[in-house]
Amino acid sequence: MLNFRLLLVFLSVLVLALFAASLLIGPAGLGVGTSLRALLAGQGEAAVLVMREIRLPRALLGLMLGASLGLSGAAMQGYLRNPLAEPGLIGVSSSAALGAVIALQSGLAAAVALALPLMALAGAVLSVLLLLALAGARGASLTLILAGIAISAFAGALTSLVLNLSPNPYAAAEIVFWMLGSLSDRSFTHVWLALPFMALGWALLAPLGRGLDALTLGEDAAAALGIRLSRLRLALVLGTASCVGAGVAVAGAVGFVGLVVPHLLRPAVGARPGRLLPASALGGAAMLLAADIATRLIAPERDLKLGVVTALVGAPLFLHLIYKTRKDGVW
């Protein structure tokens, strides 16, 4: 128990440090003193705008999005008892992106403020339901990944179609944004759009720890322990969809965070899915903030996409996981 608390404290400190770094690094090249005076005391008109309206929302979104992705990855993997279940890999993110793009291009998002996150959420819910129907509650690896690939490809194709048909000449270039995600030039508008839905997702997923722990013993044992599986599943579907839908609506589909973070932290929490939830939320926030800082440092003028960085870390790990799962004879 002590070790687990220590882990959470360590991860929290890491998140705070990265959050501060995210606030202090940017193309304007402000000094630390200037930045802090502008952010906290409101000194320096232009610097205040930079700190409070550009960097603060970006850092906050990084934190929120990372925590949401880490948490929903850990929850899905706990429920399906499969380390490959990750919102980006199994098509939830791309379905949410489709919902978001339809909301934006149909003009719905401009007419009704909440239409953007709601449509993304609807896309995410549909894909999770479809996945559960296809792969079954147990989520055998092969069916799960195959169903995910199919949903991903289909949603991605429809997203491209909608953007290609847009009367706006810039829209088609944004296929990349929806596939890979980015936090550049996000504002508090995006924070306020995403926060209520993410908070709802956190509230639904965080209490699932006990149920997921019990589920490691099998569904019958979990039911005998008083876990209501249908309620667990409903909370999982809605919670994941809220987290992922809200995140994708404002930042595009950032992949692999929900895969890498639970994988790295699982040994540290003694492979207990319940403990993995808070640890993964913090770890996800740390990974996303670090990745976003990396996009600013590696190619500051090129608007490097967030998903590129997370995939560079995540895809090799994904291959490693597949190799390991095959060796263990799970397929």
Added chain:
Amino acid sequence: MSVFARASRRLAGPGAALGLWLGAVLSATAAPERVVSLNLCTDQLAMLLAAPGQLVSVSFLSRNPMISAMSDRAQGYRVNHGRAEEVFLMRPDLVLAGSYTARPAVRMLRRLGVKVVEFPPERSFTDIRAHLLRMGRLLGQREKAARMVAEFDARLADLRVTRGPRPSVALYGPNGYTTGAGTLADDILDAAGFANIAARAGVPGGGTLPLERLVMLRPDLVVTGARYPGASQAEALLDHPALTALRANLPAAPDTGPEWACGTPHVLDAVAEMRAARDALEAGK
């Protein structure tokens, strides 16, 4: 000549082949009679200078009032979409293209023996004069072109701000794109009495300027473009609260309209508009 080209000629019939041959011979000596333009900017130069009936078709882009300063005039012409097949069937004796326009179509038309002349994008007022004169030569309208250049110079001299303070201005487009030295936009701003902030930001030619840096540079005026229908993240940047806050303290600025897109005498309308904005800015100080 390739096999394909010969086959096409046979398919097009002896009449068309004869017409093509005649066109090829005559174009060296007399003015072309069937001119097709594939590029938004050559469209406008040609519409300004061609004799009635000489210009057969312009690109479909020229009818779009968002980007074409002569969208009304373009309604009177057949439009093309820069595809080799449709252009070839118009039996042109001269095709005008931009140096980046419809590359496959340009190559194909040349293989089929059609004369294609390319115009690079205009990067300065000097380019405008040169292109007007060149288009005049190509279309056999030398006097008209020379007259147009003289009118352009007279009106420019009339509009140009030569003394007084030069407030700073930032051109800020979708994706944070800005244009600096060596561009037509820079010449427009310079003539209107502005100092382009891209020079201070170290953006040569065109490039993106992060919103943070724009805010820190504190320009006296921020000029953006008109919005397209539909939605895009690229344009959503222009609604960023930081940019809105920056612009809230600055006077309203005109949008960069279609006059900014091409090097034609229409850029003087942009100069006039920007000069009015500059005079209002100075009066308000």
